[in-house]
Amino acid sequence: MNVFVVGIGLIGGSFVKDIKAKLPQVTVYGIDSNPEHLEEALTLRLIDVKSSYDDLHLADFVMVSIPVDVVLKELPIILDKVNDECVVCDAGSTKELVCATLDDHPKRRNFLACHPIAGTEFSGPSAAVSGLYSNKTNIICEVEKTAFKLQEKALGIFQILGMRIRYMNPKAHDKHIAYVSHLSHISSFMLGKTVIEKEKNERDIFDMAGSGFESTVRLAKSSPAMWTPIFEQNKENVVETLEEYIQNLLDFKELLLKEDYKGIYDEMNNTNRIKSILRGIPINKK
């Protein structure tokens, strides 16, 4: 089997790392607009062959793991070049626009819209890790628009990587993911900004910050090139989550100003049940 990965960074690199470990008979072809990343992926043995779109007719499976704005331009071209038995998956954090863009594509049946809920705040081929997808959720949208045999082929691979599958429509995906992923990134980036702005002498942050701060600003290390187009494509949902978040912060500030400490206790106590919710989330041990 020939597996192609278009965009060989954290997501694509971790994907083929596990494929190569679990399916040694597979040949992995890498395609990347950055020749250094491609070379690095070869050196790291994430891929077997440096490749280009000219070879795509050889592909049985294509994983497209590139920023969501580039996906919109590249996926139609990739689909044009693959054979009828090939399934092409994306891994983007927004699903509505990519599904709409490909809706009329003559090879729509070869595309499976995916969002594996997995990642770290790092990027590039060297960030690839084994087992990134194990026990993680893969959200698949508009599954009925993909040819049945090609769904089967993709699901077989996801099963080998240990992923749980969940089906959603693209609109619901983008709405929910704004809450549980996109908003977290903004809260983290703005927290980092607030502290950096205030603590001009960065030595002070270094010395006084603990693991709690590190945890809440971890996502502020994420790639702007990846995240800007996500926020662009999911603007409406993200603005809605931001407004609710800001309102909750304003309410908390109001409780403080009114010295309503019973109210503050209750706010935190009610939110403590996040404990039982989080117990279900598989965590990356890094």
Add this chain to the structure above:
Amino acid sequence: MNVFVVGIGLIGGSFVKDIKAKLPQVTVYGIDSNPEHLEEALTLRLIDVKSSYDDLHLADFVMVSIPVDVVLKELPIILDKVNDECVVCDAGSTKELVCATLDDHPKRRNFLACHPIAGTEFSGPSAAVSGLYSNKTNIICEVEKTAFKLQEKALGIFQILGMRIRYMNPKAHDKHIAYVSHLSHISSFMLGKTVIEKEKNERDIFDMAGSGFESTVRLAKSSPAMWTPIFEQNKENVVETLEEYIQNLLDFKELLLKEDYKGIYDEMNNTNRIKSILRGIPINKK
């Protein structure tokens, strides 16, 4: 040496766990208003003896690790009862009010105002872990008000636990810690609240949330009983950090509404340097 711990939860429990491991000749006396916690601490061998204030005259070192509102009531009583050679340390996340409260105490020289920057989101004796204080910063305030020999005694113990010492005045401590600790807790609690409110069907959070969300809401598991009085005592600084944070979130929302994606990219890119700052923070491996 007789070490007393008043409040045998995560902070006090982890403290004496390391003391007992590194200084086996020490006898650890536990005092707690919750008899179940005290019994649990004995079973877990965090303490050697269940004790009370009546024994405090025997103490060489007292670690007071109780919520910052209770500290204000209990520390004067504890100081009244200790002998002249005993040093009493607190571990609270606010320093201005406790220092002001004890300023005129006849035994002020026996008190060392401390804030070890260490902890997890868990609480109670069972949350105590080994090595919690290793390579962590301990901020000491108004060191000049503590008797020199008693400073030395406390610093000796902190050194054995592997802590770095940093001296600050209480006002500066409370201002900076609002940024690098207290604000993180509010951002995390309100993020948790926003998502829980929206996702009434909690199964959806469970399935779609990844490790990024887990990281940003981790602190929302923290104890309301511990955090309410911290926010109360540090109200002014906390309100200031909250206002700046909310303003940054509003600015980000404005960039989104204006579709200024260059601006959004730049915001994230500028904040990415948090990477190099965070590299210096020792993380709890749990």
